[in-house]
Amino acid sequence: AMAWRAAPRAAARLLLGRRRIASCIDPSTGLTEDQKEFQKVALDFAAKEMAPYMAEWDEKEIFPVETMRKAAQLGFGGIYVKPDVGGSGLSRLDTSIIFEALSTGCTSTTAYMSIHNMCVWMIDTFGNEEQRRRFCPSLCSMEKFASYCLTEPGSGSDAASLLTSAQKKGDTYVLNGSKAFISGGGDTDVYVVMCRTGGPGPKGISCLVLEKGMPGLSFGKKEKKVGWNSQPTRAVIFEDCVVPVENRLGAEGQGFSIAMQGLNGGRINIASCSLGAAHASVLLAQEHLTVRKQFGEPLANNQYLQFRLAEMATRLVAARLMVRNAARALQEGREDAAVLCSMAKLFATDECFGICNQALQMHGGYGYLKDYAVQQFVRDIRVHQILEGTNEVMRMIVARNLLQG
């Protein structure tokens, strides 16, 4: 039972120890002094508070509430939320750097934290003063946790065709329908729900904030997943669920736009989580190649493996540049930001999965054992190619920009 604790600690030692030589995959190159400080805190937190537990959280399906609250105390609960409601007021690039660093400790937990951050930002940005003050402070401190509810059993990629209805009755909305695959569902407190208040299509969708405990709000069974096991995933069910009008973010019909703007940042964050997992996997592979011997030599003497490792490193740096470039564009509010976020998410999640997968292959049979962390990085980031917009939808967005834009 001690064995499966050893591998993540080994990864943690690698993360903390490898500061001597400026290597080609060093994630701190080109950053400002402040950004390097943020990154250092996040890497230290990941190595000490997350990496030693990532295997246990995965195996026992533990939602690490206390660890996330510790992270929130450092300011990681509302990284790009305004400080007047408890956020840290940092940029999208700072956020990307932080999530990339945290992800080296536990990708699944970091990915949930990024979803939480996205929800708090949506309330901060589109909520009125009363809503911001009501919801944001306790979310930034992670006293309460949030979930993003867009996908339904009948509408994934075709998100605008969602069916959950919200009928206006006096000064309330009555919701009926269900959401599927909701990260944190059932364990979280605040639900940002996209629902239909008007006619068909995106313009009929509004965004409502629900809270656990509201009558008519219930949850499905906890899903069993290949990865992302440190966060529960459940259906969210609305049966004549009554929500006050005061809980609507923005105007009626603005919900789809709010959801998509949230996802632009969400896509950068998910891509950043993939970067962290890939970085950790490259370090693990590098270590394994120097230690493991076959045919009388360390694997690192084998030119094929040297070339493979070089390719992994090159693709990691390329992906990182794509993500950081998109983060800057989003921060500056540039017109091409949304399509760049889509490109970055597409490229980074695909490349990083390939990198983690190669790293597993380099470990040989050991890579397939749960005693070794590399398999968890592979399992955890596989879903990044699917959620927050499938990589196929990312291609649709880029193609539309090229052919219609």
Added chain:
Amino acid sequence: QAIDDDCNQTGQILAAMLDWPQGTFASRVELEDGAVRVQREVDGGLETLRLRLPAVLTADLRLNEPRYATLPNIMKAKKKPLELLAAAELGVPAGPARLKVLQVQEPPPRGAGERVDSVGSLLGKLRHAGCV
């Protein structure tokens, strides 16, 4: 023993100047009424002293776990004022006034070794040098 110059002197000299008791290499500190119980990291293990207050303590790395810097504090650090003081303003004379260099010498150069032809003559030479 600070990591910059490794001198292991500042706390001790201060205690001597103030004529206060000292507890150096502290790995655990417990305040009592008018006194402090200090556990020290020494070569042979751990030593616990009880010192009357006021006292001078120096910290060993095992005393505490450093906190993580928070994001807001990192941002505030840049804006903290940096006040420059001249030594003269504090009444500190320039230069190491209390130090006088008596002598500087290199360590003796390493002598050549000597080959012996048997274990017996090795033992003989070691005995002769007073090492055995």
